[in-house]
Amino acid sequence: MTGSASRKAVTEANRVVVKVGSSALTTAEDGLDRAKLDRLVDAIAGRVKQNVQVVLVSSGAIGAGISPLALPVRPRDLATQQAAASVGQLALAHAYAESFGRYSLTVGQVLLTSDDVARRAHYRNAQRTFSRLLALGAVPVVNENDTVATEEIRFGDNDRLAALVAHLVGADALVLLSDVDALYDGDPRHGATRKITEVSGAADLAGLDIGMSSSGLGTGGMVSKLSAARMAAAAGIPVLLASSGDAERALSAADVGTAFAAAGSRLTARRFWLGYAAGATGRLHLDDGAVAAVVRRRRSLLAAGVTGIDGDFVAGDVVDLVDPEQRVVARGVVGFDAGELPDLIGRSSHQIPADLRREVVHADDLVPLTP
Ligand SMILES: Nc1ncnc2c1ncn2[C@@H]1O[C@H](COP(=O)(O)OP(=O)(O)O)[C@@H](O)[C@H]1O
Ligand SMILES: N[C@@H](CCC(=O)OP(=O)(O)O)C(=O)O
Numbered sequence: 001m002t003g004s005a006s007r008k009a010v011t012e013a014n015r016v017v018v019k020v021g022s023s024a025l026t027t028a029e030d031g032l033d034r035a036k037l038d039r040l041v042d043a044i045a046g047r048v049k050q051n052v053q054v055v056l057v058s059s060g061a062i063g064a065g066i067s068p069l070a071l072p073v074r075p076r077d078l079a080t081q082q083a084a085a086s087v088g089q090l091a092l093a094h095a096y097a098e099s100f101g102r103y104s105l106t107v108g109q110v111l112l113t114s115d116d117v118a119r120r121a122h123y124r125n126a127q128r129t130f131s132r133l134l135a136l137g138a139v140p141v142v143n144e145n146d147t148v149a150t151e152e153i154r155f156g157d158n159d160r161l162a163a164l165v166a167h168l169v170g171a172d173a174l175v176l177l178s179d180v181d182a183l184y185d186g187d188p189r190h191g192a193t194r195k196i197t198e199v200s201g202a203a204d205l206a207g208l209d210i211g212m213s214s215s216g217l218g219t220g221g222m223v224s225k226l227s228a229a230r231m232a233a234a235a236g237i238p239v240l241l242a243s244s245g246d247a248e249r250a251l252s253a254a255d256v257g258t259a260f261a262a263a264g265s266r267l268t269a270r271r272f273w274l275g276y277a278a279g280a281t282g283r284l285h286l287d288d289g290a291v292a293a294v295v296r297r298r299r300s301l302l303a304a305g306v307t308g309i310d311g312d313f314v315a316g317d318v319v320d321l322v323d324p325e326q327r328v329v330a331r332g333v334v335g336f337d338a339g340e341l342p343d344l345i346g347r348s349s350h351q352i353p354a355d356l357r358r359e360v361v362h363a364d365d366l367v368p369l370t371p
Contacts, residue, residue, distance in 0.1 A: 002200060006173070006238030006261050010254035013172035015134070018044060018251070019057040019162035023179040024244035025092075026063030028073065032091055036244065038099050040177070043247035044139070045103040053134045055169050057142045057162040058096070064088030078150070085146035096141050108138040111145035114155055117164050118279040127269075130169045159228035166237050167272045174232045174239045175250055176225055181243035183222065183258040185209065199229070200261045202370070229260045231276055234370050236266030267367070275331050275367035278318040282311025282338060283328075284360065291323045294330055295368040300359035301332065303352060306345040313338050321361070332366035335359055 010016065020040055026032055044054050062081050065088030066074060075081050093109050100107050110129065116122045133140045142165055144155050155161045159176065166174040185194040186209035199205060210222045229239040242250040242257030249256045267275065286294070290305020301321065313319055314337045321330040335358055336344070349357050 006259040007254040009238040010173040015053040017166040017171045020177045022059040022063045025060040031067035032064040041099040059158045061085040061089040064091045110142045117277040157224045159224040163228040163232040177244040238262040280320045281317045282313035282319045300363040301361040303344040330368045332361035
């Protein structure tokens, strides 16, 4: 798929996930900016009225809670962030309900934790909720359930959540709206000039200076937007990154921002869950030969290519497969308990007792990840 095909996918989508970041909805001084929120809703409602199903992933709860709680700046500690999110989420949901109400559209609030997508049964449950909400004509408004998410398990920024939701609801496209109008060769606030309008693969990203948020309101900056865009693209979902001020153009003509081409066909729900949503309980360290076999030749992982293990997993758990440079190159369902593997790793099949002679991770249960 090319960048222009991605733009076409946005304009022709039957179902689209739109993610809007804190920096596009809130200001440090006044919290929630209702005028900006209304403009975003105008753009989305326009598409909904054309029978496009839109799922909105909206950040801004923490930002919207700053001024009601008289906090001087965006809090950095988890407890105050959670308190701010608790107050702000209410304001945010209320604002969306009112704003979509101008178009006689009903919103439904969906607050998710990483557990809701990491566990397969919860994932399916969330899928059912979205599908019913959309069938009933409501606009689902999604955020992380910040008040209960702990440091270890939280998504933190909503870009990854949006990519997960895009696959979960079977969206035709993902639109990421921020305070910046496109991807640049560096942070535009610090003088970068070259706008990148299309990303077809890793080569288009080489040499770019991808930075963190400089607005002080968002969390992940361009780093998290890029990794979310690449996650969605790898799963077969085209992505458009644009400014929230251009929301109307982004959703109708899609002739603004940066388009990320989808790579190949859509991953099945199970393979996407395995590669990107499931929580890994351990790591298997691979030698170079094993990396080549599982990533490039799509073979099963055999004990001979495993150099070490971390974690206390049991057969059937999801584990990360790590290359000699410590990069996660794939994920898969492990066929052995952690306690069984030390006697087997590094050995070729004929050195392993017949009853234990099987794949450590079977190719059908293994998803290579783009670096
Ligand atoms: N290469 C880059 N291209 C564009 N923006 C960048 C780049 N590197 C860093 N940024 C910064 O990322 C910010 C957007 O991230 P963030 O504030 O987290 O947004 P959001 O709240 O929408 O998620 C931009 O305002 C910009 O300052
Ligand atoms: N769930 C948090 C999102 C945190 C955040 O800043 O996300 P983002 O603006 O998308 O980088 C909130 O609503 O404030």
